[in-house]
Amino acid sequence: MSPRTAAGVDPTVPAPVVELVGLAAYTELAEFGLLAARSVDAPDLATRQALADGADRALARQRALFALVSADDGVVPGVVGATVMAPFEDALADFDARTDTDDWAEGLLKGVVGHGVAQDFCRILAGGLDGSSGRAVRKVLERPAPGPEAGADAGADAEAIWLLARMAAADEVLASRLALWGRRVVGEALGVVTALLGRRPQLVVLAAEAATRLGAELPAGRDTASSDTEVAVRSWLVARLTGEHTRRMDRMRLAA
Numbered sequence: 001m002s003p004r005t006a007a008g009v010d011p012t013v014p015a016p017v018v019e020l021v022g023l024a025a026y027t028e029l030a031e032f033g034l035l036a037a038r039s040v041d042a043p044d045l046a047t048r049q050a051l052a053d054g055a056d057r058a059l060a061r062q063r064a065l066f067a068l069v070s071a072d073d074g075v076v077p078g079v080v081g082a083t084v085m086a087p088f089e090d091a092l093a094d095f096d097a098r099t100d101t102d103d104w105a106e107g108l109l110k111g112v113v114g115h116g117v118a119q120d121f122c123r124i125l126a127g128g129l130d131g132s133s134g135r136a137v138r139k140v141l142e143r144p145a146p147g148p149e150a151g152a153d154a155g156a157d158a159e160a161i162w163l164l165a166r167m168a169a170a171d172e173v174l175a176s177r178l179a180l181w182g183r184r185v186v187g188e189a190l191g192v193v194t195a196l197l198g199r200r201p202q203l204v205v206l207a208a209e210a211a212t213r214l215g216a217e218l219p220a221g222r223d224t225a226s227s228d229t230e231v232a233v234r235s236w237l238v239a240r241l242t243g244e245h246t247r248r249m250d251r252m253r254l255a256a
Contacts, residue, residue: 008070008071008072008079008080008083009069009070009071009080009083009084010069010070010071011071013068013069013133014129014130014131014133015202016128016129016202016205016206017068017069017129017133017134017137018069018084019087019200019202019203019206020122020125020126020129020137020203020206021065021066021068021069021084021137022084022085022086022087022088023088023091023118023121023122023125023196023203024065024119024122024126024137024140024141025062025065025066025081025084025085026085026088026089026091026092027115027118027119027122028058028059028061028062028065028119029058029059029062029081029085030092030115030118031054031055031058031111031115031119031157032055032058032059032062034107034108034110034111034115035051035052035054035055035058035111035157035160036051036052036055037107038051038104038107038108038111038160039051039052039055041104042104043104047163050159050163051108051159051160051163053159054157054158054159054160061140061141062081064140065137065140066080066081066084068133068136068137068140069084087200088196091192091195091196092114092118092192094192094195095114095188095189095191095192098188099114099184099185099188101181105164105167105174105178106177106178106181108160108163108164109164109178109181109182109185109252110181110185111157111160112157112160112161112164112248112252113182113185113186113189113245113248113249114185114186114188114189114192115157116157116189116244116245116248117186117189117190117192117193117241117244117245118189118192118193119141120240120241120244120245121193121196121237121241122141123138123141123142124207124210124237124240124241125203125206125207125210126138126141126206126210127209127210127213127214128205128206128207128208128209128210128211128213129206129209161248161251161252164178164252164254165251165252165253168252168253168254169253175253175254178252178254179249179254179255182249182254186242186245190238190241190242193237193238193241194234194238197230197233197234197237204230204233207233207234207236207237208229208233211232211233211236211237216232216233216236217232218232218233218236
């Protein structure tokens with residue numbers, strides 16, 4: 001049974017939208033889990049509350065994504081969510097295993113960098129969606145710049161970015177260690193992206209469409225399924241994600 005024909009999912013929603021909503025919702029769930037875990041053992045009460053607020057926003061964004069593909073307002077969101085997220089259930093398992101750490105600050109940075117790459121990936125892919133449904137997905141995924149007082153519409157990791165920036169500014173040794181850790185995490189995160197593209201052809205189609213709309217030069221006269229085009233799309237996408245990662249690290253005063 002495909003996600004579009006499963007109970008709770010609106011069959012009129014285009015398949016690429018369902019695919020992307022599933023991936024984006026899964027990344028929000030992962031972000032919630034990490035922020036909630038870091039909140040439990042945060043060094044002080046204010047930090048604990050700030051990260052809890054970010055975790056709450058991750059679930060709010062996830063619910064907004066589910067609403068875009070739900071067939072009936074009366075359907076329990078978890079039913080729709082389990083359906084659309086199922087293809088990505090283990091997408092971050094290898095990443096989590098390779099970036100396991102007992103250090104609190106490293107664990108927080110893992111979420112900001114690793115899940116940040118996944119969320120950037122979703123936002124870029126949303127640029128390949130047509131029509132009103134594409135605009136709706138992009139609206140949910142858009143995020144204002146983080147600050148010390150993140151608003152209700154800010155990204156789930158806004159507080160985490162601000163907290164890490166403060167910590168890095170106050171401790172040069174910690175900043176150096178986190179910068180090195182960030183390089184390792186982003187490499188693993190980009191590996192997740194390329195693995196997803198290899199397993200989910202629809203994501204390659206969305207990436208190619210987004211690349212074309214943003215002016216990327218792809219091989220002329222080739223369809224998306226061709227190896228040359230797929231390699232070009234992947235290279236373009238990794239370059240975009242790396243650029244976003246560099247900007248994110250700069251906001252935290254950490255060298256990318």
